[in-house]
Amino acid sequence: MTDRIMIARADLHFWEEPCISGKSGSxxxxxxxxTMGCVFCQNNKIAKSRAEISDANGEKKSGEKEDCQKLIDIFFALKEKGANNINLVTADHFIPTVASAIRRAKEEGFDLPFVFNTSSYIKADSLKLLDGLIDVYLPDFKYISDKISWDLSGCSDYKKIAKMAIDEMFRQTGRPVFYMKGDKDTEIKPCDYNDMDEDVLEKNEVLIRRGVIVRHLILPGHEKDSKELINMLIDDYGDNIYISIMNQYTPVIEEETARRIGHEELLKKLNDDAYEEVIGFAIENGIENGFIQDGETCDESFIPEFDPRGI
Ligand code: SF4
Structure with missing residues (x-):
């Protein structure tokens, strides 16, 4: 990748955690x-740098190369559409350009929070370039086992790199704080957010202003790794972060690949019992701040259309 950013889609997105999407969308x-190459990647259409996307007429395009000004224009266009925040999805390899765009947008008066959505396979030093620019980090923590990360993503040092990255993210944002949309001065602490009545959450948009939400997608057959990982997050960060435990694994991996790498368990979805077991484990082990997905989410598709809309 070069300093010319490549974007596959820029649009309102409604399927993040409720405090990110709210009602109007992220x-x-x-x-x-x-930076990774996961064999089960849902977004592999765009995650590979040479991937092609099709526009609304089905015409093949290979992601547009854009510059900093174009990205700033996209931020303002999304705000105009009603976005609650700007959610930068897998921008790790474009950080210098992205940091310039955020800085310049802020100088022009742009006031929405910035969310950085990452695999966490990123050097802490790179993240330092975003210090003071990102309000909310939304990092994955995929595996704790080096063998599994090697088998499934081709990197045997994932745990070490991701841990250092998340430490840096927390250093930048501190503990989570939420606010009520329309009342910029509200400061809702995690303990109050967790106790909020469903009616209040239903009637209002309570959004995260700053903080770290670590996401963990449970892979079928890998519940043991998930439990060890969740335990480590609880031990190391306690209630200083939120942990989002996800069940939406969609088997897009090819059968031949799954067999070749010896991970045929990835050909199936995660079953409800396995998900409940991991959630029960997290609760028993003292998780305080978390998000879970309801039962039906594993039947839904969260793969967006990658036509170059919004660009
Ligand atoms: S980190 Fe996410 S986007 Fe990147 S290859 Fe893995 S699943 Fe795909």
Whole structure:
């Protein structure tokens, strides 16, 4: 990748955690390319740098190469559409350009929070370039086992890199704080947010202003790794972060690949019992701040259309 960013889609997105999407949606900018190469990638259409996307007429395009000014224009266009925040999805490899765009947008008066949505396979030093620019980090923590991360993503040092990255994210944002949309001065602490009445949450938009939400997608057959990982997050961060435990694994991996790498368990969805077991484990082990997905989400598709809309 070069300093010319490549974007596959920029549009309102409604399927993040409720405090990110709210009711109006998060302004998601999906970047092309990725620092990882997961065999089960839902977004592999765009995660590979040479991937092609089709526009609304089915015409093949290979993601547009854009510059900093174009990204700033996209931020303002998403705000105009009603986005609650700007959600930079897999922008890790474009950080210098993205940091310039955020800085310049802020100088022009742009006031929505910025969310950085990442695989966490990123050097802490790179994240330092975003210090003071990102309000909310939304990092994955995919595996704790080096063997599994090697088998499934081709990197045997994932745990070490991701841990250092998340430490840096927390250093930048501190503990989570939420606010009530329309009342910029509200400061809702995690303990109050967790106790909020469903009616209040239903009637209002309670959004995260700053903080770290670590996401963990449970892979079928890998519940043991999930439990160890969740335990480590609880031990290391306690209630200083939120942990979002996800069940939406969609088997897009090819059968031949799954067999070749010896991970045929990835050909199936996660079953409800396995998900409940991990959630029960997290509760028993003292998780305080978390998000879970309801039962039906594993039947839904969360794969957006990668036509170059919004660009
Ligand atoms: S980190 Fe996410 S986007 Fe990148 S290859 Fe893995 S699943 Fe795909």
């Amino acid at each position: 302004g998601a900018v999906f970047f092309m390319g990725c």
